Amino acid sequence: MCGTVGKATILGSLAHAIIKRLSHKQQLSVRIMTDTSKSHFNTIAKTYNEEVADHVRNHLIQKWWGLVGHYFREHCGVIDIGCGEGSNACFLEDKGMEVVGVDASEELIKHGSKRYPQLTGKIRVGDALSLDFDDNKFDVATLIGVLHHIYSRDDQLKAIREALRVVKPEGTVLIRESNLVNPLFRLFWNYIFPLTAKIDKFGGENWIPMKYLTGFFGGQVDSVQFFTFIPSFTPQWMLPVATKIEHRLESGRFSNLAAHYVLALKK
Numbered sequence: 001m002c003g004t005v006g007k008a009t010i011l012g013s014l015a016h017a018i019i020k021r022l023s024h025k026q027q028l029s030v031r032i033m034t035d036t037s038k039s040h041f042n043t044i045a046k047t048y049n050e051e052v053a054d055h056v057r058n059h060l061i062q063k064w065w066g067l068v069g070h071y072f073r074e075h076c077g078v079i080d081i082g083c084g085e086g087s088n089a090c091f092l093e094d095k096g097m098e099v100v101g102v103d104a105s106e107e108l109i110k111h112g113s114k115r116y117p118q119l120t121g122k123i124r125v126g127d128a129l130s131l132d133f134d135d136n137k138f139d140v141a142t143l144i145g146v147l148h149h150i151y152s153r154d155d156q157l158k159a160i161r162e163a164l165r166v167v168k169p170e171g172t173v174l175i176r177e178s179n180l181v182n183p184l185f186r187l188f189w190n191y192i193f194p195l196t197a198k199i200d201k202f203g204g205e206n207w208i209p210m211k212y213l214t215g216f217f218g219g220q221v222d223s224v225q226f227f228t229f230i231p232s233f234t235p236q237w238m239l240p241v242a243t244k245i246e247h248r249l250e251s252g253r254f255s256n257l258a259a260h261y262v263l264a265l266k267k
């Protein structure tokens with residue numbers, strides 16, 4: 001009897017030690033992933049704003065708004081997770097939302113607070129994997145171009161679960177990501193965009209396919225929409241013509257080959 005209890009105790013302690021070690025390793029890996037992304041964005045923070053031209057950035061956010069604006073009500077509470085310098089948070093504030101933004105990069109937050117003084121105190125350093133907010137606080141959470149900078153699938157899913165945690169019941173999580181279904185855009189995102197901008201690294205980020213997310217979050221998917229065929233290097237003078245072509249492509253049968261997708265998840 002004593003022998004059996006003794007063995008069970010030893011096995012129990014061993015299992016406990018292994019679990020403790022694994023969970024420490026997991027926590028460590030989360031910290032390393034966040035730090036890698038954080039140091040990358042800290043390094044490029046000074047020129048981050050010049051990486052994508054204003055006319056392209058505005059074009060993208062306006063299109064995004066056209067697709068998902070109905071998920072917002074005036075004065076509703078929004079958290080922009082991975083807000084960067086806060087340009088999208090600023091856009092949403094101008095639309096009448098109560099916005100807070102968090103980002104892993106303190107340098108981006110510092111630059112953003114200078115660039116958008118109206119966001120001072122509203123954007124701050126924070127980790128998408130462990131948000132410093134109570135459950136059920138916001139009406140909408142946005143993750144705009146953030147997930148592919150989180151370097152493991154588990155952590156990407158963790159960030160989405162965190163976003164779902166902080167939105168109210170019936171609240172919405174809006175995920176915008178690059179769509180790599182189209183081989184041309186795959187080539188663009190992996191090898192051409194990194195030649196012109198420092199945001200993404202040559203050879204690919206941890207892209208997250210839309211189908212993976214819809215498969216994973218099944219019943220919570222409220223909508224999936226695709227948008228834009230305009231590459232980021234499009235000069236301003238070409239935008240009116242490019243927009244017309246884009247409109248045709250978006251409303252045609254190959255719309256799912258667009259460069260971005262936006263996925264709405266309901267809590």
Ligand SMILES: C[S@@+](CC[C@H](N)C(=O)[O-])C[C@H]1O[C@@H](n2cnc3c(N)ncnc32)[C@H](O)[C@@H]1O
Nearest residue numbers: 037041082083084103104105127128144145149
């Ligand atoms: C491509 S930028 C997009 C920034 C902004 N959403 C925009 O659209 O301009 C990706 C951002 O994700 C942030 N990020 C990456 N991992 C993060 C994490 N674990 N927690 C918070 N922010 C993170 C980066 O610091 C960076 O600002």
